[in-house]
Amino acid sequence: xxxxxxxxxxxxxKRGQNVTFRCDPISEHNRLYWYRQTLGQGPEFxxxxxxxxxxxxxxxxxxxxxxxxxxxSFSTLEIQRTEQGDSAMYLCxxxxxxxxxxxxxxxxxxxx
Amino acid sequence: xxxxxxxxxxxxxxxxxxxxxxxxYTATGYPSLFWxxxxxxxxxxxxxxxxxxxxxxxxxxxEATYRKETTSFHLEKGSVQVSDSAVYFCALSLYNxxxxxxxxxxxxxxxx
Numbered sequence: 001x002x003x004x005x006x007x008x009x010x011x012x013x014k015r016g017q018n019v020t021f022r023c024d025p026i027s028e029h030n031r032l033y034w035y036r037q038t039l040g041q042g043p044e045f046x047x048x049x050x051x052x053x054x055x056x057x058x059x060x061x062x063x064x065x066x067x068x069x070x071x072x073s074f075s076t077l078e079i080q081r082t083e084q085g086d087s088a089m090y091l092c093x094x095x096x097x098x099x100x101x102x103x104x105x106x107x108x109x110x111x112x
Numbered sequence: 113x114x115x116x117x118x119x120x121x122x123x124x125x126x127x128x129x130x131x132x133x134x135x136x137y138t139a140t141g142y143p144s145l146f147w148x149x150x151x152x153x154x155x156x157x158x159x160x161x162x163x164x165x166x167x168x169x170x171x172x173x174x175e176a177t178y179r180k181e182t183t184s185f186h187l188e189k190g191s192v193q194v195s196d197s198a199v200y201f202c203a204l205s206l207y208n209x210x211x212x213x214x215x216x217x218x219x220x221x222x223x224x
Contacts, residue, residue, distance in 0.1 A: 042214030103156040
């Protein structure tokens with residue numbers, strides 16, 4: 001296992017379409033996080049899971065956003081009815097409880 | 113609320129110059145503090161961390177000391193190299209590392 005893997009790396013979609021991103025964490029990590037990073041800014045927390053339980057969601061995560069981690073392994077982040085303001089880098093990270101997070105390379109979403 | 117403020121960039125230095133990137137934080141509890149680095153086209157990588165006051169984190173010639181009295185965690189390196197060119201993010205985490213708050217990042221350009 002070489003690290004956190006995210007797919008796709010880049011996604012261009014038309015406004016109003018739905019998109020889904022996948023994150024595969026480091027295999028022994030029980031925590032998984034999603035962050036959003038816009039140009040010139042630091043990552044902003046969206047949500048995190050401990051095993052399959054989603055323990056916290058940011059106010060940034062509107063009802064168009066949903067995240068799952070069905071078996072406590074990989075996770076998906078879905079954005080419904082995309083808007084231009086959703087254009088950003090979506091970062092996934094994983095960790096052991098009580099330890100620092102390791103980040104994937106991110107999925108860059110462009111909504112046109 | 114909990115937040116991190118770091119100096120704006122870009123910072124441009126000549127090779128072998130001394131580097132300081134300032135970071136201050138606001139936290140409701142007793143945070144752990146981190147520096148992450150993002151090289152072009154890559155994800156965030158943990159550079160160093162400190163989990164309690166007066167701890168010094170160090171890695172690859174970079175150092176930062178957790179100063180509770182000044183709520184600061186400034187990043188320093190005695191002699192930068194061209195390969196250090198990247199964006200550096202200061203971050204804090206509370207409550208057993210359940211989420212991280214990031215600064216807006218400081219871009220470092222090192223010229224030969």
